[in-house]
Amino acid sequence: MTAPPTWTSRIHLDKLTGVRFLAAILVVLFHFTPPVQERMPVVLQNLLSNGFVGVSFFFVLSGFILTYSYATPSGMRGSDRTFWWARFARIYPLYLLALAMKFPVYFVKGEYSSYLDAAIDFLSSVFLVQAWIPTSVGGINPPGWSLSAEAFFYLLFPFILPIIQRTKINFTSIIFALWLASFLPVYLLHSNGIISDETAYYLPLFHLPQFVIGVLFGWVMVSSPTGHFATISKKISSIIALGILIILAFTRMPMSTLNNGILAPLFGILFIGLAQGMSRASWLGSSGMVLLGQASFGIYILQMPVGSWFKYLSGLGSGELNGSQILIYIAVLIIFSILAFKFFEQPLQKLIMRIVKSRSDAEKKGTLAEH
Structure with a gap:
């Protein structure tokens, strides 16, 4: 799977931004609708009981988007340190805000x-290692476990x-091996x-294979967008989307399979289709859906803090929310997340990266001065 002689320019993935909202809201509905289901x-x-699959969706999407954004023909754009700072700037400010909002309730x-358990929960959450500690994985803000994995x-x-x-x-062989590795060992170990x-x-x-599957699909997208695999993926992506919906609506698979990547290759094919302009999903690229997609991280990570405060203030x-209260809560969550994206998440991300860049420039000047 080496890069071809020509290297394609990148396009904006508005439809993939829009679809993030659907995955995030599905996770929220999974958490808050059981009393009314x-x-x-x-x-x-x-469909709602299988809503936790949205996390698997995000793991695969993360690998796809990072590869699409950072891959070059022979490596990765920028330094490793700059990449890590960029990811920190992207997720940590809002993650920390969610933690601060939820901690008083906790x-x-x-x-x-x-x-002692409270201290362990707090410290493991602050340092994003709670998913490695079984007793703290639910911790203060339960959805934060996936950020620990990320x-x-x-x-x-x-x-x-x-x-x-x-x-x-062969690309297909690697995908198949990673697909089996993502859920089969976990299912066998857990079921026994x-x-x-x-x-x-x-x-x-246990979730790493899903991420790597996303990286593989992202590499296909940037290195060979007109190749055989990408072309077929684009053609069948609408059918794949329908198939995913049917699976979620008509089956109840064990969490150890659905949460651990059994649908990961289907997600990868869907991402290529959306990235290449799946015509039947043009609505996902609308300005409204893109805004909701940009706020999707907030919708996901703030769902429990906002939910806790919504219940308290109500x-x-x-107690559990009834049907009308769930609708009001979701509206409040979406509005709060959009505001958080516009006035907290995005400004802090830019501020952190400006600081990183200025320090990097200063280091370069210092190095040049020494020579």
């Missing part, structure tokens, strides 16, 4: 068994990409009681 049609119950409600993926990405670029093994729920569902190492305490 029994009154829904079975198909809708299945502490006041006593969502911990001892002060931090692990970001750490490895500068080393994974060159390996994929140099490998001579060898590993716990927390380890099976959340351990970052006088519900620990």
